[in-house]
Amino acid sequence: MTQEREIIAVNVDLSCDRNCEGCEKFFDCQAPYKLEIYLRRRMDKARSVLSNVKYKIAVAAGKGGVGKSTLSANLATALAAKGYKVTILDQDFDGPSIPRMLGIMGKKLKISDEGILPVEGFMRIQVISTGSILSDDDILTWFHDMRRNATEEFLSHVVYGERDFLIIDLPPGTSSDTVNVLQYIPKLDGTVMVTIPSEVSQGVARRAIHLFQKAGIPVLGVVENMSGVVCEECGAVNHVLGSGGGEKLANDMDIPFLGRIPMDHRLSSAMDQGVPFITQYPDSPAVQALMGIVSKVEETLLKDRSAVVS
């Protein structure tokens, strides 16, 4: 038997090559040339394009499939229903589902001399998504540089105009896709972290929260999605994915718990059909939960803003 040693890293070179954007220590790094390169190249443009957007919030998740896009779409709809002007930036390159959810499948992004023009869906919600460029059967694999370039285009060359809310549907996880968005976007007002109740999911959600904290972005709170299924037959609540994981995570990490949203087959089919669930079933437990979450987010943002002299 040969000697065994514990592996502590796999081919990871942590030395500085001044390629700040591709660096895993970006948010930790205090090197003076980091901000210089960063600000000069990228942020100025994004700052000017987004200067008339009042609140920029991200919807994030430690892993895919927890309902991040569904929450983004419903959050946008709920805010639009309250009279706000809302834009969704769909940064999920591999599964851009916002256009289908908001009933604008097949409508393409256009470009004018001022830049890329968002597609407008119901309640005048504006959408920027790679799903509005490619058709369903296109199999473009988004390689690293393409993703970064698309992120940059979406944050620098879009005609956002005057908006109350920009909701950014982040890629799942803590990969470079997520980091790229956080690097480019100036002064994100906060992020909503979506998780499902099961224990397995909390490890990745915790890592994602750490990432936002490192990046200096306020975590507005945790939403526990897919939190029980109400039986259509007898009304019993079935906790198929366990229960309480989201609240426990929030408590452990000392961040607000925003609420739990149960699963509802009507929600899934509304999303499939691209119709606004919240206006169709205003009395359902899922919509009630959602509206509570929206109110909490709204409150936090307004309070934070009024406390800051900017």
Add this chain to the structure above:
Amino acid sequence: MTQEREIIAVNVDLSCDRNCEGCEKFFDCQAPYKLEIYLRRRMDKARSVLSNVKYKIAVAAGKGGVGKSTLSANLATALAAKGYKVTILDQDFDGPSIPRMLGIMGKKLKISDEGILPVEGFMRIQVISTGSILSDDDILTWFHDMRRNATEEFLSHVVYGERDFLIIDLPPGTSSDTVNVLQYIPKLDGTVMVTIPSEVSQGVARRAIHLFQKAGIPVLGVVENMSGVVCEECGAVNHVLGSGGGEKLANDMDIPFLGRIPMDHRLSSAMDQGVPFITQYPDSPAVQALMGIVSKVEETLLKDRSAVVS
């Protein structure tokens, strides 16, 4: 109003720079130097390391959160229960959940003079996962080159030994992470595509199937996961995520439909606790469905192999 034009590409340069591994046209490309570079640099090593693995199958999904890792872990357990020697290669860098599901949390990968040694879990299933390198609170963002390097290490520098099955839990989606694995691994015997019933999910699943077909990898079939919840109270089946999407996808694309697995809260909690669900609840509908799927996969592989003179 200025002139509007439809956008057909976002900063995507399709010209050849001979950087084959990072190229989105890899599987389409017929350039003679592609195979030359590819074979010489990478495949020889992986081929020799994997030479004593009888069957190599991937578990894939168009998007995250559809139960790909759960299926991988259960597939491995079911095969191990049938007496096969099984290794799981967990290629999900951002959410490596296989170690927790197989009860080997905290056990670390070791290295010997021959290479990386897998961690052995219950039923002697061997696991290779980045989850066995990092602790839960490490927030390493896996940038592009790090992912590729880790993929290469896991396919070239692991002591796999004599195995009947290598099950590869692929990253979700059709991103470069997935493509990197498909590029490196020699002669994959097939892939199992996991999807959930809702319509929204079929677009991304369809794209993933196209990717495998382009890469010349047989798609063994489609599994519809999270296919209904059986109420614990009254036994009624609730189709919270719709129903039939997986079978429709299989029919549309003319590939086998392997079966549907219902949601079961016991499955979720078994996975949380790292215990083998299939041996605990052999009579549950989920396990019955799973065993049917395993038999179909086994049959197809054995038939294909006996038909080929190699």
